[in-house]
Amino acid sequence: MDALPAVKHDALTPAAERLAPCRRLLVLTGAGASADAGIPTFRGPGGVWRSHRPEDLASPEGFARNPELVWEWYRERRVQVARAQPHPGQRALALLARHFPAAEVLVATTNEDDLLERAGVAEVVHLHGSLFATRCAGACGWEQAEDRDSERSRRPCPGCGAAVRPGSTWYGEPLPEAELERVLSFRADGCLLIGSSVLVAPVSNIPAEMALAGLPVVEVNCAETPFTSVATVSLRGPARDILPALVDLLTSPTVRDQRRRTAEG
Ligand SMILES: [Zn+2]
CATH class of the missing domain: 3.30.1600.10 (SIR2/SIRT2 'Small Domain')
Structure with missing residues (x-):
């Protein structure tokens, strides 16, 4: 019987450790996340x-x-x-949104598809309609x-x-106001940026400003992006492989204990 493919990535544990103490985690997904599902x-x-x-x-x-x-x-x-069917990385995000204890997770996307909803994410903010x-x-x-x-x-x-x-939302049109406001008013203290190389201002400023403020920004992407240089940790590879492993760590007892200690300290 085949085991789950092991993701060998030295930066996985540091990424999980940086995100684990977050109370308001913003997950931003872009085209790369859906491309993994064959879109x-x-x-x-x-x-x-x-x-x-x-x-x-x-x-x-x-x-x-x-x-x-x-x-x-x-x-x-x-x-x-x-x-198309949601891939394991998208299903992992649904698990994270439900099982990241004592924290709020907001999932926003520039993708127009409904794969995250079908993966089980209860609320998806569609920044591009x-x-x-x-x-x-x-x-x-x-x-x-x-x-x-x-x-x-x-x-x-x-x-x-x-x-x-x-x-x-088409070229030359502003982002939808209510959705944009939902993300900006979330006041995230951590950001997981997935498969996103092109973000439109003011959303594109969020990861950079968070990193400048010393907040953790973890990037998951197959290639280097304009955000790689500001990311706290950059994980290179497909979202469908990396996210299940990352979410597994984030929801593990060890990381939960670390969260608890951070909260108590
Ligand atoms: Zn009309």
Whole structure:
């Protein structure tokens, strides 16, 4: 019988030790975390979309130019995501959110998919909107969650008759206010940054400011990123392999004892 693949990583224990005393742990996940589940990244190869730049499809201008093309792309992505399964790293985050005692864990993502929700994370803050939301392209504010078949996308807005558009945050658009406020007001004292190389300000400032303030920032990424230089510990490798091992340590009795001692001291 095969054992679980052992993750040999010298920095795992130091990373767990730095995060263990945190009371308000912010988990930020980006494209790399979903790529591990087989979701093509924005710029990955794929079908007819190779001839279009993401900026041309995921932008208000692109939608104004050719809404049907944009919807076709989003419908395809909805199907791709629906077929994908959360990977062990995403399931590990759900465990961490539930079993990191005496601490609050806030999970925020720049991914539009619902893999973290399906992995069991109770609350996911979607900083770039959701692939499974459809909303009014006009100003009436109508929005609804949509199932995989995207039927709603073919009809006008029931509120005002304008076209409807995917609920994603597009190039050139501000991040959704309520979600941004949720992250900024969380006042994290530790940060776990996963598969994220591109964050948009002001979210991108969070890891750097935390590191400057002496708070632990642990990065998990397959490659070096702009955050590697500020990270307290940088773990190099796929989230699907590293997170189960890291969460195992963070929820282990040894680390729990250390947390308790820190709390008492
Ligand atoms: Zn409307």
